[in-house]
C-alpha cells in the first residue's frame with residue numbers, strides 16, 4: 001500500500017513538471033509569433049536586397065553617377081534630392097501611368113532624347129522590393 005501511494009505521488013509530480021514545460025513552450029511560441037507579426041506589419045527596408053535588384057534590373061539602363069546612360073536614362077546619383085521617396089515609389093510602380101498624371105513625371109519622359117519611356121517592371125509591383133530599392137537609391141550620393 002505504501003509503495004502504491006509513493007508511485008501515485010511520483011506520477012503526479014512528473015505530470016506537473018511536464019505541464020510546466022509545455023506551458024513555457026507555449027509562451028515562447030506566442031512571443032515568437034507576436035514578433036513575426038510586428039515585422040510583418042512594418043516591413044523594414046533591406047538595402048542589400050535593394051542593391052541586388054538594382055544591379056540585376058535597373059543597371060540595364062541607369063548609372064549610379066550623374067551621367068545619362070546611352071539609352072538616355074538619367075544617372076541616379078542624388079536622385080532623392082530631385083524627388084521624394086514617395087514620388088519615386090509611384091514612378092517605379094508604373095512610369096507609363098504616372099507620367100500621364102504627374103507633371104514632373106511627364107516632363108521627365110519628354111526630356112528623354114530618344115523618346116524612351118521607362119517600362120513598368122514586374123518586380124516593382126511588389127511593395128517590399130520598391131522599399132528596398134529606394135533604400136539603396138538613398139545611398140547613391
Ligand code: HEC
Pocket residue numbers: 053054057058059060061062071072073074075076079082083088091092095108109110112115116117118119121124133
Ligand atoms: C529600360 C530602361 C530602364 C530600366 C530597366 C529602368 N529605368 Fe528608370 N528610367 C529610364 C528612363 C529612360 C528614365 C527617364 C524618364 C523616361 O524617359 O521614362 C528613367 C527614370 C527613372 C527615375 C527618375 C530619375 C530622375 O533623375 O528624375 C528613377 C528614380 C528611376 N528611373 C528608377 C529606376 C529603378 C529603381 C529601376 C530598376 C528597378 C529602373 N529605373 C529601371 C529607363 C529605365
